[in-house]
Amino acid sequence: MIRMSAVDKYFGSLHVLRAIDLEVPRGQVVVVLGPSGSGKSTLCRAINRLEPIDSGRIEIDGVGLPAEGRALAQLRADVGMVFQQFNLFAHKTILDNVTLGPVKVRRQSRDAAREEAMRLLERVGIADQAEKYPAQLSGGQQQRAAIARALAMKPKVMLFDEPTSALDPEMVNEVLEVMTDLAAEGMTMLVVTHEMGFARRAAHRVLFMSDGEVVEDAAPEGFFGAPKSERAKDFLGKILTQ
Numbered sequence: 001m002i003r004m005s006a007v008d009k010y011f012g013s014l015h016v017l018r019a020i021d022l023e024v025p026r027g028q029v030v031v032v033l034g035p036s037g038s039g040k041s042t043l044c045r046a047i048n049r050l051e052p053i054d055s056g057r058i059e060i061d062g063v064g065l066p067a068e069g070r071a072l073a074q075l076r077a078d079v080g081m082v083f084q085q086f087n088l089f090a091h092k093t094i095l096d097n098v099t100l101g102p103v104k105v106r107r108q109s110r111d112a113a114r115e116e117a118m119r120l121l122e123r124v125g126i127a128d129q130a131e132k133y134p135a136q137l138s139g140g141q142q143q144r145a146a147i148a149r150a151l152a153m154k155p156k157v158m159l160f161d162e163p164t165s166a167l168d169p170e171m172v173n174e175v176l177e178v179m180t181d182l183a184a185e186g187m188t189m190l191v192v193t194h195e196m197g198f199a200r201r202a203a204h205r206v207l208f209m210s211d212g213e214v215v216e217d218a219a220p221e222g223f224f225g226a227p228k229s230e231r232a233k234d235f236l237g238k239i240l241t242q
């Protein structure tokens with residue numbers, strides 16, 4: 001579903017993604033771990049074409065480098081993205097936030113989009129907040145709204161970039177539960193997170209990045225039980241004693 005081959009990305013002289021080869025099959029949940037600055041966010045942004053790459057190729061469901069704007073729009077619609085900051089439109093209700101994309105981009109009728117949005121808000125547990133504005137919701141509820149908004153575009157892949165890092169601890173689990181359900185339903189997911197519980201529970205595969213490289217690519221049991229590289233041992237040592 002996601003295929004990256006020989007992807008390189010530089011910021012000036014900084015080599016942020018180094019010859020990344022990655023294949024994520026349909027329905028697989030991949031957790032990306034790594035120290036700050038290792039390139040995890042850039043990887044997500046490259047997959048969603050928010051960040052242009054310098055060389056290599058990225059395909060989503062067989063669709064590769066966009067030749068024209070239309071292909072780019074399609075590619076973006078196929079990849080739902082949830083960031084650390086929820087980025088909801090402050091002056092629109094939660095329901096309007098979720099219906100905007102389907103109406104404007106997918107050309108769905110307003111009624112159909114609202115019906116679908118209510119179903120999604122139900123699914124993430126905040127249907128009763130539909131007519132409220134983002135500032136009236138807790139961080140956890142806003143992040144669940146952001147997940148519903150991404151799902152409303154019917155993505156083939158969901159990317160999560162530290163979706164719980166900005167949340168108060170008591171709200172982390174409600175967001176992780178929604179993500180765990182999505183994973184169980186077969187969504188293809190790439191998740192950058194420091195939540196090791198989620199990685200152990202929901203991931204099929206763990207990628208460990210360091211200095212722009214994928215240093216380890218293993219099943220969670222293997223990675224947590226017996227990391228191979230010194231860099232991964234060091235990282236786990238630090239994070240597990242925090």
Ligand SMILES: Nc1ncnc2c1ncn2[C@@H]1O[C@H](COP(=O)(O)OP(=O)(O)OP(=O)(O)O)[C@@H](O)[C@H]1O
Binds near residue numbers: 034
């Ligand atoms: N727009 C940019 N311009 C220049 N350098 C950038 C830009 N975005 C990221 N970088 C640099 O690229 C490197 C990788 O950043 P990236 O955000 O991908 O790492 P990360 O692993 O996601 O880190 P964190 O866990 O702190 O979010 C870092 O050194 C960062 O400072």
